[in-house]
Amino acid sequence: MSAYDFDLFVIGGGSGGVRCARISAGHGARVGVAEERFWGGTCVNVGCVPKKIMVNAGEYGLWAEEGPAFGWTGMQAGTHDWSVLAKARDGEVERLSAIYNRLLTNAGVTSFDARATFIDAHTLDVGGKRVTAERILIATGGHAVKPEIPGADLGLISDDLFTLKALPKHVAVVGGGYIALEFASLLRALGAEVELVYRQPLPLRGFDHDIREAMRDALDHLGIRQHAGHEVARLDQVAGGIQLTTVLGHTVTTDAVMFATGREPNSKGLNLDAVDILTGRFGAIPVDAHQTTRQPHIFAIGDVTDQLNLTPVATAQGHALADTLFGHKPRMASLKNVPTAVFTIPPAATVGLTEEEAVLQEPVDIYLTRFTPMRHTISKRTRRTVMKLVVSRATRKVLGAHMLGDDAAEMMQGIAIAIVAGATKEDFDATIGIHPTAAEEFVTLRTMTRQAG
Template identity: 45%
Template sequence: MAFDLDLFVIGGGSGGVRAARMAAQTGARVALAESSRLGGTCVIRGCVPKKLMVFASQFEEMLDLAPEYGWALEGEPRFDWARFRDRLQRELDRLEGVYGRLLETAGVTVHHQRAAIEDPHTVQLADGTRLSARHILVATGGRPARPALRGAALGLVSDDMFGLETLPRSLLIVGGGYIACEMAAIFNGMGVAVTQFYRGAQILRGFDDEARGLVAEALKARGIDLHVGTDLICLGHPEEDFDLPAGEISPEPASRPRGPVKVKATNGTERVFDAVLFATGRSPNTEGLGLERLGVKLGRRGHVEVDAYSQTAVPSIYALGDVTDRPQLTPVAIRDAMAFVETVFRGNPTPVDHALVPSAVFTQPELGTLGLTEEQAREQEPIDVYATSFRPMRTAFAGRPDRVLMKLVVSRRTRRVLGIHIVAPEAGEMIQLAAIAMGMGATKEDFDRTLAVHPTMAEEIVLLREPVRRS
C-alpha cells in the first residue's frame, strides 16, 4: 500500500517536534499537526516561562542581602509585573518561531490545526483533509486538571499564570506537588501574599521525606502561609452564601482581571483571595483523537498505554511524552522521541530507559533529586544514609537562618549510591552533574576519592564520611 507520508505526528511539543525532525533527517516524509502553539507545554506553558519567572522572583532575596554586603540601595524596590510579562511573552514568541524554523529546515510539513485518527493509517485534519501515513505518533501532551468543586471555574490553572493582566495581591494555591510549590515560591518572591492548601500530610509527595520537610520549612520561613491537611470545599464570589444552593457561575477568561474569590476550606474557614490557583494534577490530552475506537488502550487516567518501544496496541500507532504514563518531564519526552526514531526509522530497536531520571523542583531553595528516596531504598535492601545540613555561606554571612541539605542513600552490600537528594540554591545544576556519576554506577568510595572544590556548597557531597543512619 502506498502512503502519503512515512510519519504523521499529532502534537507540536518537545517530544513531537524532536521525533518529527529526527525522522525527517533519515529521509522520511513527515508531517505534524498542532492546533495551538509550537513548543507545547514546556516552551509555551511550562518549564521555560516558569524558569524565567523563578529568575524574576529571586531578585527580592538578592536585594535583601545586598545591604549586608555593603551595597547602598536608593528608594523602595518595586516589581513591575506588566513589564516582565510583556518581555516574557516576546521571548515565548521567539522560541515558538525557532521551533517552526527547525521543522521547516528539516523538511517537516506543519499543519496548524487539530488532527484525529480515522483508521490505523489515516489522519483527518480539522479542515477535512485526509492523509495516510505508515506510522502515526501521538504526542499531544497533557493539560492542568481542574477539580470538580462548586465554583471551580473561578479558579486559575497553571496555564493562566504566565499572562495575568495584573499581579494579585493575595493568592491561594491549592495543591502540594512541584507545580504548586514552585508557583508559591515564585509569586511570594514577586511580593504576593501566598497561601497554600494541601490535603496531604506533607507537600511534595513521592520525594524524599527529609528533603521535602526542609523545603516545607523554607517556604514557611519565606512567608508562605502553608496549610497541610487542608483542602477546598467550594469557591464563589465574595458575596456568595455557601449555605445556599449554588447558582450558575460562568468561566471568566484569564486575559481580563478577575474579581476576588471567596473560598471555604475543609477546616471550616472562609476567606477571600484576589485569585485562586489550582495545581492539582494534569490530565493527558486523549479526548477526540479516536484512539479507543481503533483499539488503542487507555489507562485509568486516560493516558495511552505503550510498550518499551512507545508502541500502542495498534502496531502502526505510537505515543510518547505526557500523553503516556511516563514521567512528565521534557527530557523524558525528548529521550522517548529519540528512541522512537532509532527503533522505527533506523532499524535499531531501542527500548526507553527510565531507570535514572534526575529532576529538580525550582522552589527557593531548589530540590534536586535522583534515584531512590531513603524510604524506597529502605524497603529494598539494607542501606547507609549519609547526610549533612548547614547554613550556606552567602546567607549565613548576612545573618539569615537558611539551611541546605546534602544527602546520599547508599547500598550497604554493593556500596553503590542509590539516591542523591539536594536542597540548596542551584540544586538543579548540582543534580545534573551528580547524575553522570550515579549513571556510571558510582560507589560511596568513588565520591570519597573525589577532591572537593572549596568553598562551595556542593563540596559537602564528597565530604560525607560517616553514615547518620543505618537501616
Template identity: 50%
Template sequence: MSFDYDLFVIGAGSGGVRAARVAAGETGAKVAIAEESRYGGTCVIRGCVPKKLMVFASGYGAAVEEASAYGWDVQIGDFSWLAFREKLMAELDRLEGIYQRLLENSKVERFSQRASVVDAHTVKLADGTTKTAKHILIATGGRPVRPDLPGAELGMISDDIFDLPELPKTVLIVGGGYIGSEFAGIFNGLGVKVTQFYRGLQILRGFDEEARTLVAEEMRNAGVDLQTGIDVTRLEAVSGGIKVTASDGTVATYEKVIFATGRKPNTDGMGLDDTGVKLGAKGEVVVDDYSQTSVPSIYAIGDVTDRVQLTPVAIREGMAFVETVFKGNPTKPDYELIPTAIFTQPEFGTVGLSEEEARVKEPIEVYATSFKPMQQAFAGGAAQRMLMKLIVSKATRVVLGCHIVGPSAGEMIQLAGIAVKMGATKEDFDRTVAVHPSAAEELVTMRTPVRTT
C-alpha cells in the first residue's frame, strides 16, 4: 500500500518536533507534522521557558536590595509588567521561529491546523483534507484544567498568566504542585500579595519531606501566605475582584484567582476511540514500553501518555520512537533516576529516591546539612537556608537520592544526577575534592550521617 508519508506527527511540541525532524533528517523518511496552536508546545510557549524567564524577572528586586550590602549605591523603581511581557512575547516568537526552521531544514512538511485520526493510517485536517501515513505519532501534550466547583470559570489557569494585561495587586493560587508553587514565588517576587491554598498537608506532594518542608518554610518567610489543609468551594464575581469561599468557611476577595490543580491529556475530539486506540481513565493514550498504542501503526509520546510529564522525557521518548520504528533498533525510554528542578523560591533540585521512599525499600543512611549560602549570609537580613541531602544504601553504599534546596539547585542537580545515574557510592562522593568556596562542596564533605534506619 502506498502512503502520502512515512510518518505523520500530530502535535509540534518538543517531543513531536524532535521525532519529526530526526526521522526526516537522519533516516530520509517522508514526514509531515500538524499543529493547531504554536510550534514549540507547552514548554516553549506556555510553560517552562516563559515561566523561567518570569522567575528571573521576579528575583531582581531582592538582588538590588542585596547589592547595597556589597557596597553598591543602587535603587530600584517599579516593575513594568508591560515592558517585560513585550520582551517575553518577542522571545517566544523567536523560539517558535527556530522550531519552524528546524522542521523546514529537515524537510518536514508543516500543517498549521488541527488534525484528528480517521483510521490506522489516515489523518484528517481541519480544512477537511485527509493524509495517509505508514505511521502516526500522537504528541499533543496536555492542558491545565479548572476544578469542578461553582464559579470556576472566573479563575485563570496557568496558560492565561502570560496574557495578563497588567499585574494584579492580590492573587490567590489554588494548588500545591510545582506549577502553583513556582507561580506563588514569581508573583510574590514581582510585588503581588500572594495567597496560596493547598488541600493537602504539605506542598510538592511526592517529593522528599525534609526538602519540601524547607521550601514551604522559606516561601512563607519570603511573604507568601501559604495555607495548607484548605481548598476553594466557590467563586463569585464582586466589585473589585473575585470573592472566594474556602473549605473552612472563610471568605476573602482577590483580584485574580489562578487554578494550578492538575492537567489533562489532549485527546478530546481526536477520533482515537473510534480508531481503536485505547485510552486510560484520564483520557491518556495507553502505550507499551516502546510507545506503541493498541493500534500497531499508531504511537504516542509526551504528556498525552501521562507517563513522566517533563519536556526532556518527551524528547527522549521521541528519539526512542525513531530508533525503534525508523532505525530498526528497538529502544525503550529510560525513566530511572530522572533529575528534576522545581523553580520555586527557593529552588529545588532532586534525583532518585526521597528519604521516605528509600526507607521503605532498605536500610539507609541520611547525610544532610542546612546552612545560609555565603552570598546571602554576607548581605544579612532574612537569607534563605539551603539544604544538601544524600540518601545512601547501607548495604551497597550507593547514593540512592540527592536533594538540594537553594540557589542554583537546578544547575547542581543536573551534574549530581550524572553521578547518581552511574551508581556512585558515598565513598565516590567522599573521594572527590571539594570546590571551595561553593555551596556544592557540601555534597562531598558530609562525613557523618544525621539519621540511619
C-alpha cells in the first residue's frame, strides 16, 4: 500500500478535475477532490450552461415575433418575466451541479467541500486537514476580471448576470470577445437596450475575418449599438445611471455596465511557492504536452494553464491524464482543430485554420457563401448565414470551416470530425447533402470564391 492518503488528489471540482478524478478512480486509483465554491465549476454554474439557457429564452421571443408569418396569429413576444427564467435556470444549474458530485461518489472518489493549498510537495491543507497524495492535479479554472480603471467597481462581471434580480433596461457590455457578444445578444433578445463597446475595429479578434464582418452585421440587425474602436477609460455614477467614458472622450450612460474584458487563471492562494512552481502571464501555470508542471508529480489542466480555455478541452485533458497515469494508455489531448462556438443570436462556430492563419503556411482556395435561410425569407427577418471553407491548394485538405447562422454549433461538431480526420474538398463534394437544410451548403460549395496566399 502507498504511504500516501491518496494516489491522486485533484484541486478543483470543475469539468476537467471531475473527469480526471472519476476516470482515475475507474482505473483503480484512490482519489480525492477538493472544491471550495461549487461543483461543476464555471461552465455549469456561471458560464456555458446558464448562459445557453438564457440565449434560448431570448430566441423564444424572436420566434414569437416571426410566428404570424407562418400563420400563428396568437403568437406575440409580449413582456419577458425575468423571475421565471431565473428560477428555471437556477434549478437546472443546481441539478447539474449535484450530478457532478454524485458522479464522484459513485466512482468511489472522496470529495471535500473545502479549499486546498500546498504545504509541501506531497502534502495539502484541505479545509484545515492535512492530506497527502502521491500525485496532485491543479484544475482550479479561471475567473473574470475587471479592467484597472477609475470606477471599475461600478461595473459588473459575467458572473453577476446570474444573480441579477431584474433585467437592466439599458446596459453597456464592454468587450469584443465571445463572452461579451453572447451576453450582449441574450440581453438584447430579452428586451434590454444594449451598447457594445470594444477596442478592435471588428468583434471576435482571432476569428476568421469574414465571420467577424458577418458578426458585426448580425449584431447590428439584432439592434445592438456597437461602439467599435473604443477603449473604456473610466466609469462614473451620474444622475442618469452609470456613465462610461472612453479614451477618445466618447460617453455612454446606461443603467448597468458589464465587463467581459478578460479572465485570469485561479492560481493565487494555492501556495505554489511551497512546491517551487512559478506562474507565468496573469498567473497561468506552465505545463508540458503531458500537462506536467516543473514538478514531475504535479499536473495542471484547463483554464489555470491558459492554453485553450474551453470546457471540453479541460475535460479532454483530464481524461487523457487519467488514462496516462493509471490506465496504462499514455496519450495527450490535442489542441489542434478544436471546434468552438459563439452562442450569439445567431450563433457562430469554427474549426481549424482561419484564412489569415492558413495563408501564412501555404496557398489556399476559399469557398464562401452567404444567403438568407428559408425560415427568415418567409418571416422577412434580416438574418444572414455565412459559410466558409479554407482548402489547401496543394493537398486539397479542408484546413478550416467557419459559419455564422442558425444551428452553426450543431453543424460544426460534425464538420470537425471530417477535418480532424483529414478530409479533402473532394470528400466534402462526394457527400450527399440533406435537403432542404443550410448544412447541405457545406457539401455543395463547388465554385471557388478566391485564391489566397
